[in-house]
Amino acid sequence: MSTSEGHSVLPTTSEDGVLTVRIKTSKEDLNEGIELDPIDRPSHSPESITEGVTGEENDEIVPLAKPLTTDTPEKLTSQTSVTFDPESTKERDTVIARMTSTDSSAPSTPKSPLSKRSPGISRQISSALLRRDSNLSVQESWRKKSASVRLKSSNNFVSFHNICYTVPQGYFWQHKPPKVILNDVSGIMRAGVNAIMGPSGSGKSTLLDILADRKDRRWVTGHVLINGEKQPHNFKCASGYVVQDDILTGTLTVRENVFLSALLRLPPDMTHDEKLEKVDEVIENLGISHVADTLIGTPFTRGVSGGQRKRTSIAMEMVVSPGILFLDEPTTGLDSTTAESVLQILHNLSKDGRVIIMSIHQPRYSIFRLFDGLTLLSRGNVVYTGVCRATVPYFANTLGMECDAFDNPADFFLDKLNEAENDLQPPNPETGDTGHPLGNKWQDSEEYRILTGDLDPILDKTIDQPDGIAPKYATNPLTQSLYLLGRGMKSLTRDPSAGISVWMLNIILGLFTGIIFFQLEHGENALLDRAGAIFFCMICNMFSVATSLELFISERALFIHENSSGFYRVSSYFVAKVFGDLIPLRLIPIPLFSVIAYWMVGLQADAGKFFLFMLAIFAQNMAAAGLVFFLGAALGVFSVAQTMFSLSLVFAMVYGGFFVSLSSIPDWMAWLQWFSFFRYSFAILMENELEDTKFSFCEGFNGSVCVNTTVLNGNDYLEDLDFRQFNIYLNFLGLGLLAVALFTLTYVALLRIKKTT
Template sequence: MSVEENQTAGSYVIEVEHDDTNASDSIDRDNPSSSNSSTLDDITQHPKDSPAYMEVSKPRKIPDDGSEMSYSELLKPSNELSFRDLTYKVWLKDEKKFKVILDKVCGHFSQGVNAIMGPSGGGKTSLLDILSERINLVGVEGEVMLDGEPTPPNFQLISGYVVQDDVVMGTLTVRENLMFSANLRLSPNITQETKNQKVNRIISQLGLQACADSQVGTQLRRGISGGERKRCNVGTELITNPKILFLDEPTTGLDASTSFTLTSLLDDLAQETNMTVIMSIHQPRASIFKQIQRLTLLSQGKTVFHGEQTEIIDYFARQGLVCEEFDNPADFLLDMVLLHQPALGVEGRIPSEDDPQVQIWDLADAFKESEYNQRHVESLLDSIKTKDKINKDHLRTKKKIRPTYQTSFWTQLHYLTLRGLRNVVRDSSALNSQIIFAICFGFLMALIYANAGSNQRDPDGFMDRYGFFMFLSQNIIFGSQSVLEIFRSERVVFLHERSNGFYRSSAYFMSKLVVEVIFVRSSTIVIYSLVTYWIIGLVNRPENFFIFVLCMWTLMFAGVSLLLCVTISFNSVQVAQLMTTIPTLVSSIFSGLFINIDTLPPYLSWLPYVALGRYPMMIWSTNEMADLTFFGTQNETLYYPNGTSYWVVSTYNITGRTKLQEQNISADPSSIWINEGILIGVTFVMFALSFIQLTLLKKRK
């Protein structure tokens, strides 16, 4: 077969001669219907053993500028991910040295199902994460190219990544999870009907029709099966028609039959959509192994084999390592790799040249020097030409750009809020528990302090009110610790969706505030205030009730923001819970009830100003007691002329303003708004710090 190129501006002609007929077929893309022409699709439909067969993808158009383009470049397959000399090192603080995770790994993956295999610790996930750019590229050297060019800055947004653990919302149905991805990741110019059709098509492709309207399920609520859940994860990534789909050990936790079904679906999708599927997999069954087109086998971060799956057994047979006829090839490969690792041998013994049971050699060096590697891997990588010269550390120096989102901030906030509300309603245990607690605790406080508001005896009337305000403030602050689960329970989901371009961090942050803080916690504030205010008998005026509720609301926001900042700052739940006790204890001790502020030593005199609970205590006290007058009795000793003493009980009146001054609390009504402003300021500062912490989370999968 000979090929001639005839280049014209914006067109090309390919002449294919058949040796058996000496006839020539001409493909003219400007006139594909010509009688002497056949389309490229016609050629590729011939059987592989036919002389007319050419294993090529749709060729690219010759540039209009008249620049030269070789035939190999013209027929170059698309969506091909190539990598050369990938090296990844991490610094071990304890041992004070670098550990090599990947050592000059080379290869290429093209359309179809590609796999990265190897024993545990071999570097499978590290290679997958580097190729997908889902980890910090510090410590990475080498070249990664997409279709012969450096990967674009928005590579994460044009590729999909399915993590090993499920990252879909368990309270949503399969259809709702897919629609959430479509609404946020597809252009707003696409109609809702078109999005629905796309979601229905993906549901059909993945075989999810039977469970499309079933909830995925949570740890406490049974949902769909593990295989269906995994396919739902894949479906959320297929929404954007990714060029390359990465999967981190997709068969983990699935039985053999479900794993085969999943990989078969991936194979069919790759063939239908010309997508490149790259997955890491540990030890697949034989039927799954046969579905793999190209395979990279790693051992201790080095390449033991890279090439066509159909050729790997023959390659190792030529090396003297023969797979028995009825053995699973994947089992044979892993056993062979483990047996010949320098640090492992038969029955865990360190192998040596004198060991008669095993012959040890470096399989990675053997592959590097093999004729197969030179002919199939190195030659292909050498044929890839890039527009710009790529240095060995271009990954580390790659320019970072802000991701471009398909939807606006308000659209993202809208759909995130809707998802959050569905989550709260369907998993209502948290909401119900807070409402029940507010009712029960409210009635308990109402019973304890019943009619305390009508008691104007001194000092009982003042201290009853002051004690109620203290317990109220501490209840709100300690109750805010439930905020620990706001981001903790969805941390993995948030990190995955953010890195895959679903939404901005700001939209997610605001949606959680709207749902978890305003909707959920504000409802408990209203319930609690309605239960306690009039039973206790506080000042029966609308303006006083408004200030009472407003102070509860701003204190709740301040407490949530403070504890939220703490919990986002630590990865460990235990550490976060321990650290939240510090501000809550300080708030309780220095609120003014347990200790007289005037008696504090000078080096502790600043603590009341950082005690969050003291500000609402001052607001409520001024609001409720500044205009009251308390009365009391006192015993006075008098003496008769003969010197005999006797007791006289006298009454006195004392204003609420005087009682407040005794507690270092201002009775000026303007102080209410000053203290409210402090709580609002704390809220804004803590929320700002929380948002900064959220955006700085580094794990990007």
């Protein structure tokens, strides 16, 4: 059979239901720039198609990327295989008719960078297969050794049905209608690279986050199905997600970041060597083995490049071999060459049946051509969703918008979407009018009818299904805490500036306190001086506690990403951070300060009283650290948290019992003293210092000579202090309860962060 362009089309069928079409063309046509590139596979087709160019005489494959020479056969053959039901004669005949159709009146695909094959071949194969009959299973692959190699089939797909996302606006005293971010969005994404494109503010990232279950479900309506089943409540643990801004631990190397992901997320029955082997394999596949032992880098230390950081982020997800991988703007911040290499890696990863879904703004053509599926959004409305390379024919044949031959299709689509946004109208839910001119045409198109025919049966099967089972964490809470604590300790040793600064601060403040209150005597005014020295020691330790204010703020994004991706539980992270901060930054600095200040000031030279002094300072710091942790976790903004900590510190100092007598405070405000950690620690330290101590007071003077001397026992003086309502043990208990309450509030704040992200 011959086509109108003179190409020879020879259809054959095999017994296993694979239809093979061999299209012969001349070498001169190829030299003129006609490219027999692979038939584009639809995003809704899970099976396989293989295509290659073979020589007529020896049946040897001729890669099109290889220049044609005099040794190349004069007649070349493009071979295409399409899978169909071998028992269905009607389906077989339909496939043969569509692939060998020579109807010259069929609409041709506009010439563009998307299609450089001859128009006849485009009509017979591209239009017939890409835009019709979603039951045909199509995939493609160039092969150098064989013209017909079957790819591994996969049934992985993500379908979304009538997704709407609205968020409230204004405060409770304002009455504003909720803002619609996504409006009745539906589609299906199968194995391959699926891109979500659209102008800024179109809802790309929102749709991606909803598919990845990273949006608050309270504002989402519709259904997201995974392989035709309801999305599990903890679907985030079973899928991979690469954020737009690479969130990595800068003080760890590339290998250590990926290995930590493997330790936390791979099953415990895998040995340590097996996990390390898996890490090396992923690093090798992503092309970052040469920088595997290089630090990621911090704002103060140089590390790997932006493209290598992006590949590391992908490697941390690929180490668990997820069936579905989400990426938010993976090319942001990368140069064009690096961005193309990253997308080429993703394209290669998708060949084993993995579903890759990404949001992307405006890719260049070399990146755009790697997409298998494409979803175009504009102001929350779907303009097109389906096969990527069928988008240009859709715009030309259905919308009457032709893409120029040398225009980048991605730029062309965004230009048309921006133009259409100037003609937006208010939507009408009753009539189904989206208010978007291109959105209305999409809903009236034949492609939308075919898509609806695919989606409705999938949704109908899930009506009576129970909710999806939430995947479990791969490791237990204790193991997660130990790994996270090890990461924190390693980061502290490689970037010791935080620890050294705290230690030096305590040494300097200890020396300053010792110099100001050096060797206090027991004479006149000694009681007031000692009380001032003790209270000053308490205040000095607050400066070192304030350094932890940024602990949860600086790692907020890292915690959100890793917890959402199923690395660890909130409780494991909380325990690791608390112990990782208390041991090096709270437990070690206190002896440094106490040894210097206590003995220089000249407090009681008793070992028991010295250790009680350190214990009281440590208990006070625990309560203050709980307050700092809570403010950092609850507020999330350093300036606001710092202001609130300063305000809280003022209240705690006023109710400490040094500046003002607690009995003189009005009753309606006196209850606040029980929330002051200064109140408990000052009572402990004063009793510890004044107990069994005698002070001399001069009753009269004769010039510079004391006439009468009165000796006052410190125990008698303590009985008159209004803050000494409990003994030492009860005051320690008060500090402990206050610390436990504040740490509990910190954990609740972390749970709230998890719930709202």
